[in-house]
Amino acid sequence: MEPQGPQAPQAPGPRRSSPPAQEVVPVPVPIAPPKPNGPVQKSLVRITATSVEPDYRAPWNAGGLQRGVGAGFVISGNRIMTNAHVVANSRYITVERDGDPNKYPATVQFIANDCDLALITVPAPDFFKNMLPLKFGAIPALESTVSAYGYPIGGERMSVTTGIVSRIDFQLYTHSSIDQHLAIQISAQINPGNSGGPVMQDAKVVGVAFQGYSGDVAQG
Template sequence: MKPTSQGLGSGFLIHDNWILTNAHVVSDSRMLLVNKISSPKPFLADVLAIAHDSDLALLKVRDPKFYQGLTPLELGGIPELRSRVRAYGYPVGGKELSRTEGVVSRIEFGTYVHPGIDSHLLIQTDSAINPGNSGGPVTQSGQAIGVAFQSNLRLNDVGYFIPVPLINRFLTDIKDGRYDGVPEIGIETSSLINQDYRKYLGLPEDTGGILIERVVPHSSADGVLLIGDVLTKIEDLQIDVAGMVRYSEQLVTFFIEAENRQIGDPLKLQVWRKGKFINLTLTLKTPPFGSEMRNSYDELPEYVIFGGLVFIALNRNYIHSPGNITPPLAYEHWYREIERPRTRQEQVVIVTRVLPSPVNSGYTNLHNFVVSSLNGKPVRSLAHLEKILKNMPLETTNVVFESEWHKIPVVLNFKESLEQHNSVLKRYGVIDGSRIYEDKNKDSQ
């Protein structure tokens, strides 16, 4: 049996007796205990909502006595550059509340460590934010202006915190009892600094704008924006030649206007297209990529076992494990979308390992085999693979797994695979032959 582990983090009380903290502080937890300042008694708490894409979580303590004598912090706004801030928490698991001070040194978009792929607004400070500070408040003038969180591990003497706009977006999102996620426009852009190219496009001299180089299929922008469009305005904000807008007296990327909204909200745009300005409106959607692109938390991995072959959907957790960044997997995970875009329901299915048994003799070293088709049918997801196997006629002789990356297919006897299925599971101590989460809305058609 795998030994249990424990972690520590900070949090703070806001309205409605909610405790705000980081998602990475409470992820994968089986029991949550919360301590008050200068109180040795732990209280059981539950996760009310969690946003892995923006590293935020809400907790509520079960015992109402916990809240006696506590005053919630009000949420403030975005601090000015070079203004002073304070960070509170319990660094390195200390028992006494720590307070450090520093100045705001940068306000920018950056990658959040917890999800691994999502970029959002973040604020950099030289205030010491160490392990254990995560989830604690960063304050200014008695108000919380952010949540301390995981910093860029390559930098020293730098701390980061999640600003209030992203916190408010999270709190609004969960009002219906469900977290939908941060929307994205779905475009790739480049700056328009080159004057010759601006003249080539016929752009007025007093116009800024950013050039659209790619529209991500199935995204919010798909069918609305075109490659070659110059995005000049988002809502009422003018976009400069570097893609920046004036936001709360600071220059930040224009993506901030999408980030502050909810899934399903309209977003007004102005583009320069074929020599004239055009006003457009798109409807914001979740990112078109599936959950496999992010770090995964709070659930056991999905799998399907057939003939002793263990199938999984290629995901970020797996490919970042030692020995798994092979050229085929790297291409399928990161680059295939450009050549043949997938929907959120589509997955790359691979054989990750083999549970040796008579039916799969000769395949025991099979590893990271990308499954493209099963008996001639393209495999679109792990759930789709399972459905094909379940619906296979009993008179089927062989099951043939083919791959675009491997010239030799994997062939199993269908009848023997069914007959040995339960004995294989029993031999290797596996309770269920598959685990598929239906609420992920996978394609099983």
């Protein structure tokens, strides 16, 4: 066998370049709108009241205007139940249905300051269309679970807090401070804006949120 001489170098083949890196763009996940929460969403309303606190010691002095927000719920007869302290001494009241930005003027029909309850109505004929009146239930049992609905500070959409019934007793209502009435204490947090909202159990109203506690002080 004859020895082979040096081989000629082979011509380099075509170079293959790696594909350019592609930028990865995150796809935004659409946020689904909140689902209707049973009959409550079709009954709950947000109440805004402009009021003037009278000065009984100097009634000739006009008090300053105050604006407050509370909740209410539709009952039979095209009426809305709320707290008396939400609409007391009001000069102008508007209500909003949940999910509806329109504001409807409202008027006070009845007010009971001693038990901190009031009934208001809306003259607009189409306001109560598709609204669902809530029904009342019995006093909930101790340690049973309830849910409080309203519009507490920090947002404009319906809020739900759930807790247990921790006490059923007679207590002094902060609004009137006249005498004691039946009160159901729950572990769910009650903040300004929850006032007047329904406390629900088994799709029925078993109470109306009217005051919370900050330390040892009750707040309406």
